[in-house]
Amino acid sequence: xxxxxTELKEEEIMPAFDFLQxxxxxxxxxxxxxxxxxxxxxxxxxxxxxxxHKHFLKHSTTLEAIEDQxxxxxxxxxxxxxxxxxxxKVQERCEINRNNRSKLSVLHNQGSRAFITLLxxxxxxxxxxxxxxxxxxxxx
Numbered sequence: 001x002x003x004x005x006t007e008l009k010e011e012e013i014m015p016a017f018d019f020l021q022x023x024x025x026x027x028x029x030x031x032x033x034x035x036x037x038x039x040x041x042x043x044x045x046x047x048x049x050x051x052x053h054k055h056f057l058k059h060s061t062t063l064e065a066i067e068d069q070x071x072x073x074x075x076x077x078x079x080x081x082x083x084x085x086x087x088x089k090v091q092e093r094c095e096i097n098r099n100n101r102s103k104l105s106v107l108h109n110q111g112s113r114a115f116i117t118l119l120x121x122x123x124x125x126x127x128x129x130x131x132x133x134x135x136x137x138x139x140x
Contacts, residue, residue, distance in 0.1 A: 003080060003081060005042050005045050005046065013041070016037070017037060020037060049081075052070065052073070052078075052081060053081075055068075055070060056085050062082055062083075
């Protein structure tokens, strides 16, 4: 389990693609499909890291957290995550982010996509819906 997604190397990601091709019938893993799978893996890794961080926060000390290791994780990975979360620089960054999120007037609830991207997609969808030439055959 990497502390950050960007720390994963290509050879660590490839077994996930092999497992995916073994389980699913994928014809030709082109660049677009590969990027979609990478996004899925990135989101799953982030979700898993969030759950592990919640588990870490249940404990009052780092030593208690290290002793209460989740079964799905190796001892080395859990120690690395605990060391990362107990680092003062990381805690300061978390506090700054928490304060910044509390100042938001409009909460962003559309995932990791930017407002402007969603707005452009909505405009494109509306233009296609209302200004697309149609024939009588499209209604049937």
